[in-house]
Amino acid sequence: MYRIGIDLGGTNIKAGVVKNGKILAKSSIKTGKNRPYGAVIKDMAEQARSLAEAAGIAPEEVESVGVGCPGAVTGKTGTVAYANNLGWRDVPLGPVLSSLMGVPVKVSNDANVAALGEALYGAGKDYRDMIMLTLGTGVGGGIIIDKRLVEGNESKGGELGHVVIRTGGRLCTCGRRGCLEAYASASALISETVKIRRKTPDSALWKIAKSVGEVNGETAFAAEKLGDTAAKKVVDEYVYYLAEGLMNFCNIFRPQAIVLGGGVSAEGRNLTDRLVALMKAGNYGYAGTPAVEVLTATLGNDAGILGAASL
Amino acid sequence: MYRIGIDLGGTNIKAGVVKNGKILAKSSIKTGKNRPYGAVIKDMAEQARSLAEAAGIAPEEVESVGVGCPGAVTGKTGTVAYANNLGWRDVPLGPVLSSLMGVPVKVSNDANVAALGEALYGAGKDYRDMIMLTLGTGVGGGIIIDKRLVEGNESKGGELGHVVIRTGGRLCTCGRRGCLEAYASASALISETVKIRRKTPDSALWKIAKSVGEVNGETAFAAEKLGDTAAKKVVDEYVYYLAEGLMNFCNIFRPQAIVLGGGVSAEGRNLTDRLVALMKAGNYGYAGTPAVEVLTATLGNDAGILGAASL
Numbered sequence: 324m325y326r327i328g329i330d331l332g333g334t335n336i337k338a339g340v341v342k343n344g345k346i347l348a349k350s351s352i353k354t355g356k357n358r359p360y361g362a363v364i365k366d367m368a369e370q371a372r373s374l375a376e377a378a379g380i381a382p383e384e385v386e387s388v389g390v391g392c393p394g395a396v397t398g399k400t401g402t403v404a405y406a407n408n409l410g411w412r413d414v415p416l417g418p419v420l421s422s423l424m425g426v427p428v429k430v431s432n433d434a435n436v437a438a439l440g441e442a443l444y445g446a447g448k449d450y451r452d453m454i455m456l457t458l459g460t461g462v463g464g465g466i467i468i469d470k471r472l473v474e475g476n477e478s479k480g481g482e483l484g485h486v487v488i489r490t491g492g493r494l495c496t497c498g499r500r501g502c503l504e505a506y507a508s509a510s511a512l513i514s515e516t517v518k519i520r521r522k523t524p525d526s527a528l529w530k531i532a533k534s535v536g537e538v539n540g541e542t543a544f545a546a547e548k549l550g551d552t553a554a555k556k557v558v559d560e561y562v563y564y565l566a567e568g569l570m571n572f573c574n575i576f577r578p579q580a581i582v583l584g585g586g587v588s589a590e591g592r593n594l595t596d597r598l599v600a601l602m603k604a605g606n607y608g609y610a611g612t613p614a615v616e617v618l619t620a621t622l623g624n625d626a627g628i629l630g631a632a633s634l
Numbered sequence: 635m636y637r638i639g640i641d642l643g644g645t646n647i648k649a650g651v652v653k654n655g656k657i658l659a660k661s662s663i664k665t666g667k668n669r670p671y672g673a674v675i676k677d678m679a680e681q682a683r684s685l686a687e688a689a690g691i692a693p694e695e696v697e698s699v700g701v702g703c704p705g706a707v708t709g710k711t712g713t714v715a716y717a718n719n720l721g722w723r724d725v726p727l728g729p730v731l732s733s734l735m736g737v738p739v740k741v742s743n744d745a746n747v748a749a750l751g752e753a754l755y756g757a758g759k760d761y762r763d764m765i766m767l768t769l770g771t772g773v774g775g776g777i778i779i780d781k782r783l784v785e786g787n788e789s790k791g792g793e794l795g796h797v798v799i800r801t802g803g804r805l806c807t808c809g810r811r812g813c814l815e816a817y818a819s820a821s822a823l824i825s826e827t828v829k830i831r832r833k834t835p836d837s838a839l840w841k842i843a844k845s846v847g848e849v850n851g852e853t854a855f856a857a858e859k860l861g862d863t864a865a866k867k868v869v870d871e872y873v874y875y876l877a878e879g880l881m882n883f884c885n886i887f888r889p890q891a892i893v894l895g896g897g898v899s900a901e902g903r904n905l906t907d908r909l910v911a912l913m914k915a916g917n918y919g920y921a922g923t924p925a926v927e928v929l930t931a932t933l934g935n936d937a938g939i940l941g942a943a944s945l
Contacts, residue, residue: 395923452787466886473779475888476763479923482885489812490800490878499881499916501800567801570810574793575777575886577786605810611706611715612790 324386327371330627331392333408340378341632344444348378360414368423388428389634391436391627398478401430429634438465440630445622450579454572459585462504506564509540509586516543519553527551540586566601573615584620635697638682639943642703644719651689652943655755659689671725679734699739700945702747702938709789712741740945749776751941756933761890765883770896773815817875820851820897827854830864838862851897877912884926895931
């Protein structure tokens, strides 16, 4: 039997036919998010049917469909409570897609789904308990315990970016102050890079990003590699706060591994080695506790498809 | 069949014979912690045997023994990696007790065990997912998901007191700065009460605690009830930081309930109502997310016995 995994985003809908953790066929279509939700869901069903056909699979061989969706999803009902990226509120995504396709449909949050994909088939596949953090526009989280997704009541848990690490600190998009997201997201890194670039006109940051608009999550890392001290300050601070967040998750979950995804994770070992060094120095009872591997995600966009298919 | 639950502490060993969540007989003996560990474990076996006899149960009717133990316990092997309160390091508690009693023995951390007790038979019994925090000398934690204890790799997770809520903040006993324990333990509350008492000679705190030695976790709450503004400041700050910690656990786990135990939880609704008010105002996406009940523990010392018997 085959499963279809769909990664619904604000811009693209990526889908794939999956068997035993392998993607047999995949495609990407535009979300066209300003249309009524019914039209978007109809496109998803059409995309899934075309994919099955492309893979040479009869519709009755499709066992189930899984969808990863941004925002707050109620897993039990398959309803999207709200998704800013899609402009959706209380959309019965699961039920509508299921009735169009005639198979069971499971829906979950996109960060959770990516975590499940990495846990089963990616960087986390050799670990039973794993935490995933996606360092992108925000900081997304996924909790895997005993190879299963832990989503909390009405699937509203796993908001690991909204753990306050500095009470009264930087304002977060969620309204609270001091959330990990306000320190460890790519957006936070970019914002700090822009600030220090403005203050240090002789910094290598100006060479790498000629205009403010060119500053991205790699800028500070790149300038630091040229020996720039202003950039090093930004990166050191970023790594420090992220390590504080990771140590918290170690003490809470003591997972076997933490997997980092999202744009900033592209730094690879330059990021993870520095994190591990700080965590070794500061972690609770570290000498007596099992080490936590800090890894970067390996599946890229496929994590969403594979994770969704596994829901 | 019957189970025996043992709550091993630095001062006393409390044990009970349990059937279907009811304690049929219980007893408390002195730990005598400066003896070789073998003597302490032998006493535990003797205590269990006497209890079974007192309850009129034949030794072969005892199905299993569970032990809650302070410090770092490796659940899989039943070994106590280290327990400062007992002066123990790498003590094979489970195997030795099991060989003395001829039944399987499970060992876990005492805070975890108390959480399991409350989850199954106490304040959390109507909830599937529950977080327990004990507000005592330190801040202990227990994570219950789907009515099961989540302990992490080598049972070293669940250290909810050692989640940093204020990077660079107050020094914690664990060596890091800004841990929840440094703000929300009874010790932290006492320390802040002592500080402000010293600074405000006209405070009602002096009436309630005539000497520094008389200051305890209730002092500030009691003085606040007399209208004392210095005491109110201490309590408000205590509640504020604790609420920050609880909101973090809501965003991470979105449990159905958080149960507070330990000395400070004796404040009851005066504490929980204030916490809930802060959490309503500040919680991530609160309007769209299910509320989390904040309750105080109901089993007292029996939580350890009942939880241990259920391991």
